[in-house]
Amino acid sequence: MKTVAPYKPLTPSGKGISFENRPLEDFSKEEITELLNKYHWIAFKKNEISLDDLTNYLEQFGSVVKNDRRDGAVLKVDGGKKEEVFLGNGFLPLHKDGLLMGNNVGMVSIFCMEYNEVSDGRTFITDIENAINEVPNEIQDLLRAKGMDVKPLDAYYLTSSDKWYHMSGFLEVDGKEYLNIGFPYKRGEKSSWLTQIEGLNEDEFYEVFDVLDKAVMDPKYCYFHDWEKGDILLFDNRKTLHGREAFKGQRALANIQVVFEK
Numbered sequence: 001m002k003t004v005a006p007y008k009p010l011t012p013s014g015k016g017i018s019f020e021n022r023p024l025e026d027f028s029k030e031e032i033t034e035l036l037n038k039y040h041w042i043a044f045k046k047n048e049i050s051l052d053d054l055t056n057y058l059e060q061f062g063s064v065v066k067n068d069r070r071d072g073a074v075l076k077v078d079g080g081k082k083e084e085v086f087l088g089n090g091f092l093p094l095h096k097d098g099l100l101m102g103n104n105v106g107m108v109s110i111f112c113m114e115y116n117e118v119s120d121g122r123t124f125i126t127d128i129e130n131a132i133n134e135v136p137n138e139i140q141d142l143l144r145a146k147g148m149d150v151k152p153l154d155a156y157y158l159t160s161s162d163k164w165y166h167m168s169g170f171l172e173v174d175g176k177e178y179l180n181i182g183f184p185y186k187r188g189e190k191s192s193w194l195t196q197i198e199g200l201n202e203d204e205f206y207e208v209f210d211v212l213d214k215a216v217m218d219p220k221y222c223y224f225h226d227w228e229k230g231d232i233l234l235f236d237n238r239k240t241l242h243g244r245e246a247f248k249g250q251r252a253l254a255n256i257q258v259v260f261e262k
């Protein structure tokens, strides 16, 4: 197997890479797979592409997610649904895609279709493979033993807002374990989901997540992507967590998800 050239990573911990002058379509499936194995996410700057071409390109990696929230494979996220958080313009804490949609999403692509007079709204993505080393063992053990529970609030989700859904705490991929959790909202903030850990009261729960937050949001591990029209962010959804700042202005992001075939 050939190995990819070393690139300057986006985080001091060595994850993430960015290409300015080479578009996604120029890369073979094998190159992208190797790059994602090594760097976990790739930003392509000003990579104008049609949604059909992007969908076709991604289909070589597995099956693209289709459901009645999407137009074919594409979910357009443009802040238009003000009454909701995710389809509105609210903050999204760190999470993985698919956990509340019943999908095992392996890879996610976000493409910036439209961007006009936007303030804030960066997407952030973090290197949980290395950040976990900053998390005390007792917290890792707690997550390993109990996992956590999440309940959807936005009507967008395909899971029921009457029920808590369990997550395992860690997910094993390629012989390593990766955090498999969704982060909580600050108390009182308009939320897309609720979170809990069985047996912990609210104060204990927030103490755990304060520690986790300090580790994974540290600039050593966390990359913030400032969007421009035509940018593509491609990431391994199993080995990273991502979130979104609240934003103002007119922008549209197209989200396409790939489930890897076993």
Ligand SMILES: [Fe+2]
Binding pocket: 095, 096, 097, 242
């Ligand atoms: Fe997401």
